[in-house]
Amino acid sequence: MKSRIVWSTAALALLLGGCSDNPSEPPFQDTELILPFGGSASVPGTPIEVTFERLLEESRCPEDVMCVHAGNGQVLIGAREGDEDASLVLNTTLGARDATFAGYRFELSALDPYPRSDRRTRPEDYRATLRVTAK
Secondary structure, three states, X not given: OHHHHHHHHHHHHHHHHOOOOOOOOOOOOOEEEEEEOOOEEEOOOOOOEEEEEEEXXXXXXXXXXXXXXXXXXXXXXXXXXXXXXXXXXXXXXXXXXXXXXXXXXXXXXXXXXXXXXXXXXOHHHOEEEEEEEEO
């Protein structure tokens, strides 16, 4: 009898663990989002939406130049869940690469294109890749 109760409890926990508030929405899994400058995306399995709002800094050493230090790329990401919103400042090398919002960790894993000395990149040409994980 005792083992039947343990198995029933374990089965119930597994079933309930996969439930979400919105049954048509798949449960959250770690994911990467590629946001074009000014673009938005929903984080799958969550009610969170993120937006690549601004390029705050682009001082990374061009890939075709030898520099004393690597420099930094910095972006402003807007995050919203219902009535709650936040501004996440994320960096490529100097400063925080990640921030938390609504129980999730947002990390800037790439900022493209990488600078070159023979071209000027406009802000609208940038894409920020975010890695989103449960905190």
